[in-house]
Amino acid sequence: MANDLLIRNVRPMGGATVDVLVRDGRIAALGQGLSAPGVPVEEGGGAILAPGLVEAHTHLDKTLLGMGWHPNSAGPRLIDKITNERRLKKELNIDSARQSARQVVLSSSHGSTHILSHVDVDTDVGLSGMRGVLETAARYADVLTLQTVAFPQSGLLIRPGTLELLTEAMAMGADFVGGLDPCAIDRDPKGHVDAVFALAERFGKPVDIHLHEPSTMGAFSMELILDRTRALGMKGKVTVSHAFCLGDPDPALVEPLIEQLVELDVAIMTTGPASRPAPPIARLRKAGVRVCSGNDGIRDTWGPYGNADMLERAMFLGLRNNFRRDEEVEIAFEVCTSGGAAVVGIEGYGLEVGCVADLVLLTGETITDAVVSRHKRPLVVKRGKVVARDGACLVEAP
Ligand SMILES: [Zn+2]
Incomplete structure (x- = not known):
């Protein structure tokens, strides 16, 4: 056999x-x-x-691996990076099938057996990223299990036509509905969250929303996400990626959110970022929140870092969370293995x-x-x- x-x-x-x-x-x-x-x-x-290690958050469609060195000159704000990426995607003509395959092979060499990749869907690239990554998922199915999130990287409601494309991406076979900063990017928090959850309900798929918004703005968006999760009976089917607001120093802001994450079994993805407030992994896990991690974008227009190694990511989680005792570092490792499996839904x-x-x-x-x-x-x-x-x-x- x-x-x-x-x-x-x-x-x-x-x-x-x-x-x-x-x-x-x-x-x-x-x-x-x-x-x-x-x-x-x-x-x-x-x-x-x-x-196997579980890469529960990356962006396979836009890594520049093997495309030579491209000096990064993006501005400091999130919107600067989005604009910079939209411009460079056209200039560099990134082939999402080839690039995702390169990262899949690299991930496998480091021991990842599962990847959940967000894939850009917008009015510039349309569904080409999704087509390329789905092609890679099929071609490399014996190497690694690859799931996708249809991700409105350039905004959803702020860019008319994107919602229709996102709907098509779900029909093509995306595994999760993505979302992005309902206040800061879309500037229509209720509309954004309603649209994302309506799509999830229509296709019977889970949700994974990028939430970079800090402090009270992030908490407000998270409340909206939690409200929809409760109202639509989507307990256990929602992930919030980054969730910088959970790294806020004010317990009065953070603790009520954690209570609801537990009540609604909403999962958190954190990369253990060095430069942003980070969700407290030990606190979340102690409360019973599912926590996973990922390398996020590697070697792309957002930043020059990353090697797709989830063991290295476990170390970053440990460093960011001040894990020193062996049992603490083991928690970081669990987040990169069984934690990821529990969030992306791996059978057996x-x-x-x-x-x-x-x-x-x-x-x-x-x-x-x-x-x-x-x-x-x-x-x-x-x-x-x-x-x-x-x-x-x-x-x-x-
Ligand atoms: Zn991301």
């Missing part, structure tokens, strides 16, 4: 050494001295076994018998050691098939 595999001598989450037998793409047994005649064998060499995720064999081997004594050392991943497995080895994906990027 193509999806059978025996991995010897690995330590699930850094625990005791076992062998793992995969049958038909799922974990069939974990134990010492397993034998399976005829099944391909990989030697784990005492590496840590973890479920984990290391138990019966789980889908989406696996990564990590070099290190413990999970925390692996996060801070970040060695090349010895092995990455997707549904029982080896897809990357020694830090290199076995499928070449275009």
Whole structure:
């Protein structure tokens, strides 16, 4: 069977050494001295076994990976970056199929087995980004599971025609309805949130809204999102990405929001940004909020940083949240693995018998050691098939 595999001598989450037998793409047994005649064998060499890393927020359609170096000269405001990107997209003629494939291959080499990518839908690029990323999702389905968010990057109501395009993107097969800063960008918060949720209701899909708005403005928009979630019975089907307002120092602003996130099971995505207020991961998780993370845009017109490595992202989360104790760094790692799985909705995720064999081997004594050392991943497995080895994906990027 193509999806059978025996991995010897690995330590699930850094625990005791076992062998793992995969049958038909799922974990069939974990134990010492397993034998399976005829099944391909990989030697784990005492590496840590973890479920695949989950990249729960990126922008595959617009990375500039492999396109040479483009000096970044965007202005300081969000709208400057949006305008700069709209101009450069035309100048650089970014091929979303090729570029998303490049990032997928890079992500896989670092051990990600799932990606949720926002994909720009606007009146300039139309649906070309969505077509390209969906093409990559199909072409690389054996390497990595790729889901999409139809994302109105240039604004929704402020740019007539975008809502119709977003509707078409959902009909094409986007997995989530996206949104963006209902006050600061669209300047029609009620209209924006109503439109996004109406689309979600119509297509029966979850919502993932970019909310950069800080402090009271962000809290106001989040209240609107929470109100719609409650009114439409969308408990457990809404994610707020960035949510800088939750990093506000005023507990009177933050605590009532956290209470409602718990009540409505609304998830939070944070990159652990170095330069903005960041949602407090430990506080949110303690309250029972699902938290995931992602690399956001990498090597694009928004910024020069990023390498698509979710283990590095776990380190950034740790640094931003002042995680020093091992059990704290382990929380950052969980956000980049099981946290992501819980937010993007991955069936059969984990290391138990019966789980889908989406696996990564990590070099290190413990999970925390692996996060801070970040060695090349010895092995990455997707549904029982080896897809990357020694830090290199076995499928070449275009
Ligand atoms: Zn984003």
